[in-house]
Amino acid sequence: MRINRSTIALASVAVVVLATTTVAGAVGHGQAASSAKSAHSTIQRGGTLVFDRGSDIISLDPTQVSDNESIWADECIYEPLYKATQNGKELVPDMATSYSLSANKLSWTFNLRHGVKFSNGQVMTSADVKFSINRVAAKASNPWTFINADIASITTPSKYQVVINTKTPWAPLQADMALFANGVIPNNYAGETSSVFWAHPIGTGPFMVKQWIKGNELELVKNPYYWQKGKPYLDGVNFVSVPDDNTRLLQLESGSAQIDEFPAWSQVSELSSKPGITMTLFPSSWTQFLGFNEQIKYFKDVHVRLAISYAIDRAAIIKAVLFGHGTVANSQVTPALWDYDASTPGAQYNLTTAKKQMAMSAYPKGFSTKLLVGSGNQNELTMGQIVQSELAPLGIKVTLQEVNGAQETTLQDESEFQMSFLYDTTDIIDPDELMTFAAAGGPGAQGTHAEFTNYDNTQVNSLINQAEHVLSMSARKALYDKVQLILAQDPPMAYLFYQPFAYAYSSKVHNFFVYPTGNYHFENVWLSK
Amino acid sequence: MLVRYVGRRLLLMVPVALGVTLLVFFSIHMVPGSPAYTFLGPHASHKAVAAFNQEWGLNRSLPVQYWLFLDRLFHGNLGDSLFYQSSVTSLIATRVPVTLSLLTGGAVLSVLIAVPFAALAATHPGKLIDQVIRFTSTAGLGMPSFWIGTTLIILLGLVFPLFPVGGYGNGLWGHVDSMFLPCLTIAISIAPTLLRSLRTSLIDALGSDYVAFARAKGVSARTVLYKYGFRNATISAVSVLGINIGFLVGGTVVIENVFALPGLGQLMITSILDRDFPIVQGITLIFSVIVILVYLLTDVAYALLDPRVRLG
Numbered sequence: 037m038r039i040n041r042s043t044i045a046l047a048s049v050a051v052v053v054l055a056t057t058t059v060a061g062a063v064g065h066g067q068a069a070s071s072a073k074s075a076h077s078t079i080q081r082g083g084t085l086v087f088d089r090g091s092d093i094i095s096l097d098p099t100q101v102s103d104n105e106s107i108w109a110d111e112c113i114y115e116p117l118y119k120a121t122q123n124g125k126e127l128v129p130d131m132a133t134s135y136s137l138s139a140n141k142l143s144w145t146f147n148l149r150h151g152v153k154f155s156n157g158q159v160m161t162s163a164d165v166k167f168s169i170n171r172v173a174a175k176a177s178n179p180w181t182f183i184n185a186d187i188a189s190i191t192t193p194s195k196y197q198v199v200i201n202t203k204t205p206w207a208p209l210q211a212d213m214a215l216f217a218n219g220v221i222p223n224n225y226a227g228e229t230s231s232v233f234w235a236h237p238i239g240t241g242p243f244m245v246k247q248w249i250k251g252n253e254l255e256l257v258k259n260p261y262y263w264q265k266g267k268p269y270l271d272g273v274n275f276v277s278v279p280d281d282n283t284r285l286l287q288l289e290s291g292s293a294q295i296d297e298f299p300a301w302s303q304v305s306e307l308s309s310k311p312g313i314t315m316t317l318f319p320s321s322w323t324q325f326l327g328f329n330e331q332i333k334y335f336k337d338v339h340v341r342l343a344i345s346y347a348i349d350r351a352a353i354i355k356a357v358l359f360g361h362g363t364v365a366n367s368q369v370t371p372a373l374w375d376y377d378a379s380t381p382g383a384q385y386n387l388t389t390a391k392k393q394m395a396m397s398a399y400p401k402g403f404s405t406k407l408l409v410g411s412g413n414q415n416e417l418t419m420g421q422i423v424q425s426e427l428a429p430l431g432i433k434v435t436l437q438e439v440n441g442a443q444e445t446t447l448q449d450e451s452e453f454q455m456s457f458l459y460d461t462t463d464i465i466d467p468d469e470l471m472t473f474a475a476a477g478g479p480g481a482q483g484t485h486a487e488f489t490n491y492d493n494t495q496v497n498s499l500i501n502q503a504e505h506v507l508s509m510s511a512r513k514a515l516y517d518k519v520q521l522i523l524a525q526d527p528p529m530a531y532l533f534y535q536p537f538a539y540a541y542s543s544k545v546h547n548f549f550v551y552p553t554g555n556y557h558f559e560n561v562w563l564s565k
Numbered sequence: 566m567l568v569r570y571v572g573r574r575l576l577l578m579v580p581v582a583l584g585v586t587l588l589v590f591f592s593i594h595m596v597p598g599s600p601a602y603t604f605l606g607p608h609a610s611h612k613a614v615a616a617f618n619q620e621w622g623l624n625r626s627l628p629v630q631y632w633l634f635l636d637r638l639f640h641g642n643l644g645d646s647l648f649y650q651s652s653v654t655s656l657i658a659t660r661v662p663v664t665l666s667l668l669t670g671g672a673v674l675s676v677l678i679a680v681p682f683a684a685l686a687a688t689h690p691g692k693l694i695d696q697v698i699r700f701t702s703t704a705g706l707g708m709p710s711f712w713i714g715t716t717l718i719i720l721l722g723l724v725f726p727l728f729p730v731g732g733y734g735n736g737l738w739g740h741v742d743s744m745f746l747p748c749l750t751i752a753i754s755i756a757p758t759l760l761r762s763l764r765t766s767l768i769d770a771l772g773s774d775y776v777a778f779a780r781a782k783g784v785s786a787r788t789v790l791y792k793y794g795f796r797n798a799t800i801s802a803v804s805v806l807g808i809n810i811g812f813l814v815g816g817t818v819v820i821e822n823v824f825a826l827p828g829l830g831q832l833m834i835t836s837i838l839d840r841d842f843p844i845v846q847g848i849t850l851i852f853s854v855i856v857i858l859v860y861l862l863t864d865v866a867y868a869l870l871d872p873r874v875r876l877g
Contacts, residue, residue, distance in 0.1 A: 091835065094604075094648045094649060095648075095649070095650065100650070102604065102605055102606025102609075103606070175616065176612055176613055176616040177605070177613050177616030177617040177619075177620055178613070179604075179605045179606050179609065179613065181613065182610065249659060249827065250649050250651065250656055250659065251649075251656065251659075251660070251827055251831070251832050251835065252659075252733070252827030253827075276732065276825070277825070277827070278731060278732075278825040279822055279825070279831065279835075280822050280823055280825065282715055283718070283730065283731045283822075283823060283824065283825050286715075286718050286719065286722060286723055286730045286731070287730045287731055287732075287825075289723055289730075290722055290723050290726060290730040292729060292730050292731075292732070439597070440596070440598065440838070441598075441838055442598030442599070442600075442602075442603055442838055442839060442840045443596065443597045443598040444598075445599075445602045445603060446597055446598045446599045446602050447597065449599075449602045449609065449614075484610075
């Protein structure tokens with residue numbers, strides 16, 4: 037009897053431990069979950085926005101980052117001379133107020149905004165701008181050296197004027213000056229050493245760094261010296277690394293986070309109808325391709341590339357991978373960018389045409405090839421299986437070559453693949469970055485040789501080169517239209533679909549907006565209580 | 566005797582840990598994939614890649630790179646992360662408390678769950694309560710930890726919003742509060758094995774001659790259970806717990822991922838995917854030390870619980 041009582045009492049210890057901690061836990065979190073209120077129409081100040089993303093930033097130094105998480109967070113801290121409009125088609129002044137171009141088209145004089153202060157209270161001047169822009173290409177190993185490659189020198193004739201001299205008449209320069217990497221920091225790191233400065237960096241953006249717990253969370257608080265009076269409305273923004281899709285969603289639903297970046301495509305429709313959550317698909321510059329490596333003999337043949345392009349049912353891929361939340365691509369460029377040509381006759385699904393093209397090729401009976409896919413990358417595996425089955429009627433036997441992410445990137449960058457899924461987004465709204473990397477080949481190609489495909493069309497190369505040096509927008513548009521037309525007829529890759537940027541966020545979040553380049557700013561964002 | 570034994574085991578830890586880092590170093594370098602491309606992004610030119618490799622010494626031979634790692638290690642330096650460009654030691658230092666509290670919290674909770682139920686089952690062998698406990702623990706064995714974690718989050722984070730839905734929290738109470746569900750997930754994963762082992766040992770102990778003798782001498786049932794039953798049954802359970810914790814060290818990544826905990830496991834996976842070699846090396850070293858220490862503590866506990874066991 038006594039044994040029974042004591043053992044039962046012992047067994048209840050576990051239950052008591054659970055219950056005690058459970059009740060205690062309720063004190064801290066019950067309020068957050070039960071405090072849903074309707075959104076207010078007038079701006080409310082205060083609050084810290086918790087933004088869940090799949091991974092952490094890598095660096096606070098904008099010249100040293102190539103991952104989107106770092107880029108998009110760094111843009112809250114540093115501001116460049118210009119920035120894109122929300123539709124991604126124009127530029128508006130940011131740290132500059134205007135510019136003028138010399139008669140020989142080689143000297144750009146930027147007039148700086150007066151009264152802008154860094155987050156330490158120091159006034160921003162032309163010396164800061166010069167120092168910041170020069171840092172971008174200071175080392176060959178810097179990721180964004182290529183963007184400023186045409187800059188010959190920078191001078192500062194006055195405290196509020198910066199002159200950028202280019203080697204050639206360089207049309208994309210104004211857009212290049214809107215690149216995050218050209219964001220302004222104080223001259224000579226405000227008297228600090230580089231390492232001390234980057235531990236607590238200073239910028240002119242709406243927010244400044246409170247702390248960065250590497251690999252976990254970047255906490256930003258409002259910049260008290262921000263030049264736009266009365267902004268930002270938020271007290272802070274916390275970028276939290278939450279790798280698991282489900283956990284991000286659960287945190288959003290529980291109210292412990294307000295924005296979920298890139299929810300799984302399978303969840304998008306459900307989230308669209310969930311009370312208290314806004315699900316938005318922002319138009320993007322993301323184009324998904326199937327790349328052909330032209331070092332492989334089969335893919336040197338344009339008819340093979342066209343046959344494959346016609347054989348792929350893009351709508352089926354969009355349905356299977358994006359659950360219908362994408363659009364079929366007709367060009368390398370997305371409709372979100374100003375150089376997009378809606379009339380580009382890019383190959384669309386037509387098995388009859390595909391078979392005709394295959395018959396015209398040097399390999400009418402087909403061949404065997406490999407398609408590189410990332411192991412664990414469910415989207416690529418699904419696309420791979422669809423491509424595999426759709427190329428079978430052409431006699432093309434596709435073997436999926438599964439490799440992990442880092443290996444896939446290396447194999448792509450070293451052109452050690454036969455076919456591979458590739459995608460592109462642009463960091464500036466000027467077409468030059470994307471065209472140079474995804475279409476230009478030959479000696480002028482800056483390392484990627486048409487997105488690693490080794491495509492080299494001299495006419496395309498020439499048109500892209502011309503567009504870099506023609507300063508009329510309409511003339512440039514005409515050149516890029518021609519490029520898109522040639523790429524449709526002689527494709528280095530099969531253009532598959534345009535993918536939006538998916539964000540799920542609390543209905544308490546107002547004015548959140550994602551640009552076609554993928555970045556977001558928070559000076560206008562506010563939270564309703 | 567015990568001090569000499571522990572000292573010898575600690576010394577042996579050095580070649581074992583280094584052996585593990587050697588294996589990991591060469592195996593991760595054998596897998597294709599360059600950190601330069603991951604760091605520099607898809608637009609990296611070959612010139613930029615070459616400059617990156619030169620800057621970080623990645624263009625040197627593997628034995629030279631490993632020798633440099635050892636050289637730094639013997640000077641108390643684990644090197645710098647290729648991505649974060651800050652010291653590996655400082656990166657790991659912020660993660661160790663998370664992983665250690667996850668492991669210890671999980672171990673403590675698993676004991677708190679397993680011991681009472683094992684006692685209940687062992688004192689009612691073959692009865693309904695015993696059958697229910699055995700059935701439940703068998704079912705628990707078949708549940709993957711990510712599923713347990715997600716279910717707990719939905720149940721106790723969302724449906725009944727009692728705990729944070731992931732994260733490490735702020736301040737001591739915030740940490741305790743945030744770590745409860747992850748620790749409970751680990752406990753639910755370990756407890757079934759521990760419970761079944763403890764139950765079996767307890768039944769054996771309670772059926773032994775010395776227990777019958779104690780009962781005949783009029784020793785109370787409570788004393789019999791605690792002093793004679795548990796003391797002897799715990800010996801095998803300690804081994805089971807030690808082995809499980811050893812396995813868990815490598816398995817924390819799943820729990821850390823589900824609960825978005827900034828621990829060593831999560832950093833390890835990110836670093837393997839990015840090919841951030843110095844971090845992978847550093848964490849491997851820490852993990853191997855933790856596992857060795859857990860096994861050492863298990864052996865010491867074994868000897869303390871059973872005077873017949875002689876360490877040496």
